[in-house]
Amino acid sequence: MKLTNVLGLLGVAxxxxxxxDGLFIAPAxxxxxxxxxxxxxxxxxxxxxxxxxxxxxxxxLGWVAGLVRGKAGDGRxxxxxxxxxSIEVGVIFGGLLIIQGMIWAKPTWGVYWTxxxxxxxxxxxELMFIAVLALRGFVEEAQRRATWSAVVTLVAYVxxxxxxxxxxWWSSLHQAQSSSDxxxxxxxxxxxINAFAVMFIAxxxxxxxxxxxxxxxxxxxxxxxxxx
Amino acid sequence: MQGHWDAVMLAYGLTTATMCVYLxxxxxxxxxxxxxxxxxxxx
Numbered sequence: 390m391k392l393t394n395v396l397g398l399l400g401v402a403x404x405x406x407x408x409x410d411g412l413f414i415a416p417a418x419x420x421x422x423x424x425x426x427x428x429x430x431x432x433x434x435x436x437x438x439x440x441x442x443x444x445x446x447x448x449x450l451g452w453v454a455g456l457v458r459g460k461a462g463d464g465r466x467x468x469x470x471x472x473x474x475s476i477e478v479g480v481i482f483g484g485l486l487i488i489q490g491m492i493w494a495k496p497t498w499g500v501y502w503t504x505x506x507x508x509x510x511x512x513x514x515e516l517m518f519i520a521v522l523a524l525r526g527f528v529e530e531a532q533r534r535a536t537w538s539a540v541v542t543l544v545a546y547v548x549x550x551x552x553x554x555x556x557x558w559w560s561s562l563h564q565a566q567s568s569s570d571x572x573x574x575x576x577x578x579x580x581x582i583n584a585f586a587v588m589f590i591a592x593x594x595x596x597x598x599x600x601x602x603x604x605x606x607x608x609x610x611x612x613x614x615x616x617x
Numbered sequence: 618m619q620g621h622w623d624a625v626m627l628a629y630g631l632t633t634a635t636m637c638v639y640l641x642x643x644x645x646x647x648x649x650x651x652x653x654x655x656x657x658x659x660x
Contacts, residue, residue, distance in 0.1 A: 408629060424621040427628045434632065485635055489628045496621050590636060597643045604650040 397593015400586045407433075407583035415579050427493045429579050432567050433587035434486040439549055440588055441479030441595070442518060446546045448472035449539035456536060466606060467599075469535040472542060473525060474598035476518050478591050483515040498562060506555040507563035514548035521545055531606055 411429030418425035451468035490508070491501040502508065521541050528534035556565050569577060 404633075408633075412625070412629065422621065423625055426625045430629055430632045481635065481639055485632050488631060492624050492628045492631075496624060594636075594639060594643065597640075597647060601643060601647050601650055604647070608650070 391596060393593050393596025396589040397596070400589025400591075400593060403582050403586035404590060407579050407586050410579035411583060415576050416573070421497055424493060424496050427489055428567070428576070429583045430587075431486065431489040431493060432580060433584045434482050434489060436584055437587045437591045438479050438483040438486055439553065441475045441482060441591055442514070442546060442549050444475040444595070445472050445479065445518075445521075445542050446549075448475060449542040449546075452535055452539040453543070456539075466535075466603065469531075469539075470599040470602040470606070471595070472535070472538060473522075473602045474595045476521055476542065477598055478595045480515065480518050480522065482587070482591060483511070483518070487511060487515065503562060505562045506559040507552070507561050510548060510552045510555045514545070514552050517545035517548055518542075531610060 407429060411426055415426070415429070417423045448468045448471040452465065452472065455465040455468065487508075490511075494503070495501050521538050524541055525534055525538050528537055553566070555561060556563050565571060567580065572580060
């Protein structure tokens with residue numbers, strides 16, 4: 390069994406326990422009450438989205454490095470497969486992140502959405518990575534598609550540090566990044582378990598999606614008489 | 618502010634359901650991609 394599949398299964402087991410702990414064992418927040426329990430899926434989704442997009446950055450750099458050395462397409466298609474898979478999985482968790490945040494925002498802020506720096510930068514990041522997927526859908530030639538999407542990924546990744554530091558750089562309604570300094574010890578265990586659980590599940594999903602991207606590309610190249 | 622279990626369960630349910638549906642779609646697409654094409658199959 391592949392390592393990504395093992396991590397995915399481990400992630401599912403950890404997720405089940407993490408959710409049980411977060412919903413029924415961890416104490417309710419003193420001010421927000423039970424609605425704060427959304428944190429145990431919201432923060433892991435945020436971290437996983439960042440990790441996915443960081444993997445896409447590494448994949449884009451890997452492809453571009455091969456291109457610079459004149460080796461692109463020569464056994465280096467794995468970079469492109471992982472770029473596609475990490476962006477798709479990252480966009481899914483990014484979408485979940487936004488919706489979870491909206492569900493949490495309504496009872497606490499009184500609105501589902503506000504153009505706060507954190508929310509706005511997350512929305513821009515999500516849209517830019519959706520644009521990379523859209524670009525891939527429009528370009529049929531595999532080599533060109535890989536190069537263009539790698540370059541656009543490098544540009545889109547600028548949003549990731551902007552999202553992370555937005556709560557420090559600008560006056561934000563959103564709370565600061567969750568860490569052991571500002572999360573009660575009783576809440577840290579389910580948060581840590583679910584953080585790794587969701588990340589492992591995402592890695593498992595990325596492994597499957599990368600395999601699918603590879604199979605699709607091989608079939609496409611076979612159709613046009615190229616080679617994988 | 619107390620309560621809001623409906624919102625909490627909506628967030629957890631949506632997250633879990635999305636991951637399950639995406640996994641199902643991926644497995645179905647993988648199975649289709651790994652199946653050898655037969656004469657007459659549309660591409």
